[in-house]
Amino acid sequence: xxxxxxxxxxxxxxxxxxxxxxxxxxxxxxxxxxxxxxxxxxxxxxxxxxxxxxxxxxxxxxxxxxxxxxxxxxxxxxxxxxxxxxxxxxxxxxxxxxxxxxxxxxxxxxxxxxxxxxxxxxxxxxxxxxxxxxxxxxxxxxxxxxxxxxx
Numbered sequence: 001x002x003x004x005x006x007x008x009x010x011x012x013x014x015x016x017x018x019x020x021x022x023x024x025x026x027x028x029x030x031x032x033x034x035x036x037x038x039x040x041x042x043x044x045x046x047x048x049x050x051x052x053x054x055x056x057x058x059x060x061x062x063x064x065x066x067x068x069x070x071x072x073x074x075x076x077x078x079x080x081x082x083x084x085x086x087x088x089x090x091x092x093x094x095x096x097x098x099x100x101x102x103x104x105x106x107x108x109x110x111x112x113x114x115x116x117x118x119x120x121x122x123x124x125x126x127x128x129x130x131x132x133x134x135x136x137x138x139x140x141x142x143x144x145x146x147x148x149x150x151x
Contacts, residue, residue, distance in 0.1 A: 002076040002140035004034040010068050018065040025058060028090040028102045031074035035088075035140060039133040041124060049127055050111045056085060057105040064099040066092070072099065078140040084116040 006027055014020040032053065036042060046052050066072060072092050079087040090102040107116040108123055117123045125133050 002031070002035045002038065002078070002136065004031050004074050006030055006072050006074060008066050008068050008070045008072060013068055018067055021060070021062070024060050024062070024092060024100050024102065027072060027074055027092055028058075028076075028104065031076045031090055032088060032106075034074075035076055035078070035136065039124070039136045040128045041133065045127060047111075051108045051117060051123060052111065054107050054109045054116075055104055056107055057103075059103045061101045062099075063101070064094065064097050066094060066099050070094045076140055078137055080121040080137070080141070084118055084120065086120055 008019055012019050012023045012026075033043070036046070036053070043052070072094055075091040075093065077087070077089045077091075079089075085105050085107045088104045088106045090104070091098055092100045092102070106120075108120040109115070110117050121137065124137070127133070
C-alpha cells in the first residue's frame with residue numbers, strides 16, 4: 001500500500017461546511033501523482049515518453065465528513081493484470097475513520113496513437129529504474145487491506 005497525506009483547505013468545502021464531493025477525486029488524484037513520483041516517474045517524464053495515465057472509470061463511496069484542517073491519509077492499492085487496464089483504488093482516512101473509498105480503472109494512453117498501451121506495468125518499468133518502480137508498485141498492491149466494507 002502507498003500512502004500520502006493532504007490537509008483539507010477552506011476553499012475545498014461547500015455550504016454544508018464539509019469537503020465538496022468533487023474534491024475527493026482530487027485527493028485520489030494527488031495520491032496517484034505522489035505514487036508515480038515515488039517511482040521516479042513524474043508527469044513530465046511520462047509526457048516526454050509519449051504516454052500519460054487516464055482514468056477510465058471512477059466511483060466514490062462517501063462514508064464520513066471531512067472538514068477544514070482535517071489531516072487526510074490517502075491510501076492507494078494498485079493492481080495490474082494481463083490487459084491494458086489496471087486498478088488503482090483509494091481509501092481516504094481521517095484518523096481511524098474511513099471517510100471515502102474510491103475505486104478506479106486506469107490505463108496508460110499512448111499520445112501518438114491515442115490508444116491504451118498493451119502492457120501498462122511493463123511500459124512504466126521501461127521508463128526508469130525498473131527495480132525501484134517495481135518495488136513501489138508491488139508495495140502499493142501488496143496486502144492492501146482497504147476497508148470499504150466489501151473486501
